[in-house]
Amino acid sequence: MELKRTGWGIDRVLTVILLIAIIVSVCLVVYVIVTPKQGEKFTEFYMLGINGMADEYPTKLTVGDAGTFIIGVVNHEYSDVSYRLYVTLNETIIHTEQIDLAHDETWEEPFTFKATVEGDNQKLEPLLYKEGSDEVYRSLHLWVNVASQE
Numbered sequence: 001m002e003l004k005r006t007g008w009g010i011d012r013v014l015t016v017i018l019l020i021a022i023i024v025s026v027c028l029v030v031y032v033i034v035t036p037k038q039g040e041k042f043t044e045f046y047m048l049g050i051n052g053m054a055d056e057y058p059t060k061l062t063v064g065d066a067g068t069f070i071i072g073v074v075n076h077e078y079s080d081v082s083y084r085l086y087v088t089l090n091e092t093i094i095h096t097e098q099i100d101l102a103h104d105e106t107w108e109e110p111f112t113f114k115a116t117v118e119g120d121n122q123k124l125e126p127l128l129y130k131e132g133s134d135e136v137y138r139s140l141h142l143w144v145n146v147a148s149q150e
Contacts (some may be wrong), residue, residue, distance in 0.1 A: 023059060044074035044083070045128050046139035050110065061115040062147050069142070071126050072108040075101035082131040089113060089124050090145075115146040 039079040048070040049056035059066025075081050080102050087095040099107050113124065122144045 039076075042078045043083070043128070043130070043138060044072065045126075045140060046072045047126065047140050047142065048072065048079065048108075057142055059143060060145050060147070063115055063118050063149050065146075066112050066114050067144065068110050068112040069138055070108055071111050071140075072106065073099055074127065075103055076108045078103050083137070084129040084131075086127045086129070087111065088127065089115070089126070090117075090122050091125075115144065118146050118148045119147060120145045 038149045046054075047057070048054055050058075050070065052070065057069055061067050071085070071087075073083060073085070080100070083099040083101070084113050085095075085097045087092055089116055093113065094113055101107055111126075115122075122141040124144050127136050128138040129135070
């Protein structure tokens with residue numbers, strides 16, 4: 001009487017399953033390496049003093065003086081985006097500009113405004129709108145004190 005070895009069939013099935021698992025694992029590792037991870041989508045919107053630092057903003061002026069600061073926008077939205085920039089002084093629009101940026105592109109420009117009315121705590125407000133939206137996407141503000149000419 002001969003005894004048949006039944007374990008060989010199970011060994012073959014387990015070997016095939018193990019090979020399939022290894023092939024799937026290698027494919028997943030390659031996919032993770034090749035496909036870049038998409039991070040958080042956002043836009044940087046900032047103001048800098050004329051020296052390029054976050055200080056020395058034009059907050060104390062005299063009527064007729066010009067104040068200059070830098071406005072910056074950086075697109076981290078993982079797609080091309082069109083922005084609309086409005087700058088208001090005491091809720092009156094004093095400047096508008098269209099800004100088109102590709103992903104990870106930076107736009108940074110000096111902005112100059114003129115103090116025309118005397119008064120303290122005048123609100124200078126850059127407002128950024130994202131394409132297709134009527135709501136403010138990002139906003140900044142600067143309080144400006146304007147003294148009379150003497």
